[in-house]
Amino acid sequence: MADLIESGEIDDIEANLNFDMLASPNFVRFVYDGDNSTGLGVEGPPGSAEIEELFVSYFESEGLESEPTPFSGRSDYGPFIAAAAYVPAGGLFSGAEGVKTEAQAAIYGGAAGSWYDPCYHQACDTYRTVLYGPPFEGVSAADGLEAGSEAADAALMRGNGAVGLGQLADAAAHATWTLARSRSPLVGPADLSAARTASARRSFAQDARRAAKTQEYKGGQRIR
Numbered sequence: 325m326a327d328l329i330e331s332g333e334i335d336d337i338e339a340n341l342n343f344d345m346l347a348s349p350n351f352v353r354f355v356y357d358g359d360n361s362t363g364l365g366v367e368g369p370p371g372s373a374e375i376e377e378l379f380v381s382y383f384e385s386e387g388l389e390s391e392p393t394p395f396s397g398r399s400d401y402g403p404f405i406a407a408a409a410y411v412p413a414g415g416l417f418s419g420a421e422g423v424k425t426e427a428q429a430a431i432y433g434g435a436a437g438s439w440y441d442p443c444y445h446q447a448c449d450t451y452r453t454v455l456y457g458p459p460f461e462g463v464s465a466a467d468g469l470e471a472g473s474e475a476a477d478a479a480l481m482r483g484n485g486a487v488g489l490g491q492l493a494d495a496a497a498h499a500t501w502t503l504a505r506s507r508s509p510l511v512g513p514a515d516l517s518a519a520r521t522a523s524a525r526r527s528f529a530q531d532a533r534r535a536a537k538t539q540e541y542k543g544g545q546r547i548r
Contacts, residue, residue, distance in 0.1 A: 337411050341413070350435055350441060368395055375413065416496060421444050422439065454485035
């Protein structure tokens, strides 16, 4: 990333799409919260909200619910939305060590009270788990969670990973294709007039990065 910034090549990157863990067996259709509407993360650079809406609209068109997940800085998009790069970003996430709620289980299926991915960073994180669900025996990640029996939870997750992967992969392909074909700059309406050409977009990004560098950051989050 440092080389891209120093050389100026970062200005040629229109957006970063981050597809993280798309096959969790206890999945949720999480969309990165580009405008920080939840107040739980950080607001992405201009264009991030439009990327979020692209995914949300796609799921709605397919009759599928989704929900936001915050920009926490813990995935590969982090360096792109930082002040030094300031590239709009967005993407999808199927869940890791967070615990699925009853409301989420009612929408997405799976087992309430268990991790979205009981095999997250575990030896059982294999393709077999995607197809058949987690083999809870000996999986320390499941210990202490408020859930039903391990066998019952595994049964509720059976085949869920493949279902989630199919739905999220379709959304990823749709967004990638749509953005690749778009002739419009990826910024919000208020910034559109200032970024109608490639050179103007580069200038806008450079100005935004310079402005962002004047802000104080702590733990990857802007202090307002």
